[in-house]
Amino acid sequence: MTSGLTADSGLRSLAERVLGQVPSAATYADVRVIRRRHDGLHVEGKSVGQVLTEESEGIGLRVLLDGQWGFACTARLDDLDAVVRRAVDQARAAHGLGSPISLAPAPVVQAVYATAVARDPFSVPVTQKIDLLLAAADGMCRSGGPQTVAEASMDFFRDEKVFANTEGSRIEQSITESGAGLMATASDGSDVQRRSYPQGVPRAIRGQRGDFASAGYEHIEQMDLISAAPRVGEEAVALLHAPACPMTTTTLIVGGAQMAQLVHECVGHPSELDRALGAEASLAGGTFLEVAGRGTQRFGSELVNMTADATLAGGLGSFAYDDEGVAAQRTPLVERGVFVGYMSSRESAARLGVTSTGAARADGWGRVPLVRMTNVSLEPGQTDLEEMIAGVDDGIFMDMNRSLSIDDQRLSFSFGCEIGWEIKKGRLGRLLKNCSFRGITPQFWAKCDAVANQSSYRLYGIPSCNKGEPLQVAHIGHGTVPARFRDVSVGAR
């Protein structure tokens, strides 16, 4: 096992120089110097679509002065005075426009961390990656036929980050992420259906498709894309001829891949503390999980346990320290169906008089840290998946997200899935297309009467969580198992 790179002395030196120029009147400042690399490969059918390599390097400085934040960032590393001046000007301009900001205390840390990587993805020959993607696309095309568009992609990210603050923390982290995926789109002139593996995406996001992990190329090898490809192509075509999901109220089993998106929208975003405090009310929205409801507000049935855990090995939301220098930790969100806690930053935690849960994350050097998900998971229950299906006389099994929508309080949701199967007398039956289900979050989770056990557990990595203004895209993880829900409104729309 090897480790990813750690920061070089140039990044450390930049951080110290910027921090040294912050005026003494500032009550707090932190600086992040980040070098980011992303390589992406995308193939479509027999052709190589887009081959892309991206790199950026810059500084983000956050200053707390006169009780207000100022944030400035730049890729111009030859003019550090300017970035300090801009941050300070911003903080001063906001003087008096709100109560003074305070931060929850955090230990001073000096640390170095790197993602555990068995095979550095940036050292794997491009030829090997392209050959794998072309073979997988060919497998989908062969089984899908001439009307199937087969796409396959791989992406690799590495952030080398130096964090330093005026409290004395100095942290270097090298985070390496690897991901890949397949998607087959079949059409017959009047209908279009798609199948993905191992994880779908909410939109046609090129370059970040599939399932990701904080890991090296070994994550790609474990996916066995070539073996999965024929099934993906076959199912896309089979869906064209499948009956549509009936409009009815029935028993629903949500598969693990779909559960990742359900957990994300119904539990992850609502348990971000900045939303509960109203800081996101004008953009991302609020949450139905109330500050006063911690420990008493019912989220779902007693079978439901949710956690946010940035320490999970390989999780896409895993790290050693967040972007405020707070240690990664495991935070219970829902215990036995009761909402118990939020994910927080130092600023939001201070508003509640508690310490940060280490969930302040920024999208690179050019963005301010926000409360973001880490690895938000549905903890395994006691039921074997076969047993769960066997307990359904008449119902539907749905999996793999195709579309989603949820209101700004995270209550009313609608999810569309790539695929479904009828369940009749305890057994999976016909394929169903255009499957969707909808509900009101706490009412829906109250009807959860079975959660699959550890043998069905899988940790998914989704690199496309949007929040903030300017927009930030976070890479987060979801550990999930399938679960069963009674009396769910399902249908073809």
Next chain:
Amino acid sequence: VTALANLPELLDILGPPAHLEALVERQELLRFANSRVTYQHSEERILVRARIIRDGRAAWGTTSTLRPAALLALRQRLETFLDALPPDGAGYLAEPAQCASPTTYFESTASATAQGRATLFRDALAMLPPGAALGGSITHGVVEHSVTNSNGLARSEQRTRAAAQFIGSRGEQSSFGRAVHRDALALPTRSVMDSVLAGLTPLPQRSLETGTYRALLGPQATITLLAIYAQIALGGHQYLDGLSAVSGQMGEEVISPLLTLVDDGADDAGLPTTFDTEGYPKRRITLIDHGRLTGVVHDANTARRARGLPTGHTAPPGWRFGGDPIPSHLFIAAGSANDSNLLAAVGSGLAIQRVDYVRVVNARQTLVTGTTRDATQWIEDGRIAARVPHFRFTLRLTDLLNCVEAVGTRRERGDSVFMESVVAPGIVVAALPVQTVVST
């Protein structure tokens, strides 16, 4: 202009044939919630995109500096990529061509300060009635966009962008307003606040049942829905591959004859932009003329397949919203109904200020689902009479756009995360489905 002067030297480093694009950007933002500043943001960013082409192989790369040494390192990385690729005929480069020349840069926006944004925020706070709170943001940005390539193409443009978004709240009511403009001095912040305050006028609560209602979609709601329709239905790739609801229907009536949709990067009623990421000039395309499909937008690939010209809608490499061309500067033609006429045309029904989290369920069917947000109201006898709960709708956009009964004279300028600008009036529709009532 600083980047364009450097580009010939950098292009030489890449070696012919190659394409080079530079975006030198500064963006500043004041964000607020509950009537207090939550954070401020000042960003300077450089994005250099390079594409090198060798023997029918092409690879893209980006870096965040204009330093020649960085471009040389990028070229070396790209060449290792190219060695691994099979030839695929990816060797096209844009040819030099004339661009329109609308005004895209305003000093008022480029020179806006943190103090100025704070003053705008204070002014907006001063307009609030007792018990109300304000959230939102004020943004000023400037970007210098330069493109050059080995065919001798060289263009550059500076664009400014000012935006204000206000969300007022009082009790259980909230109200939204948004404006964008290239010129900060022309940004109508006061009238946006006036419309926000109008949405906070105390109204009695009315219950709402699931069903189908006549409805007035305000300009911002129309902007969101029409932008999604154009994204999924009016791009060259979707059209040619049979993935669009209107594939194969060129010349046919596809939506209400009351609607005309145009894409025009030169019209300063939007946020003008004169060329795309490849340097192709943005051409005015009438997409739908009085309900009849008349055009779709193209990049070089889809234009070649359609035996036409690129329309200036190439998606940047690695773009979050896919690699296919979609409209970028959408205009919905104004109609003949003023605000009072629109209310009267509804008679009894819903007034929707804003829709939120609208997502595509099935692109081929134009099936979308979303919710209402902020001021969702009831119209009785042509007047706003009550507020109603928010609700979820799931509908086919083609159905909605086929039941338009009136189009407003007053248009608002907006944008979307995947479109530079959208300009639209309010519209009255005969049938808006209320699927699930969310809350009271």
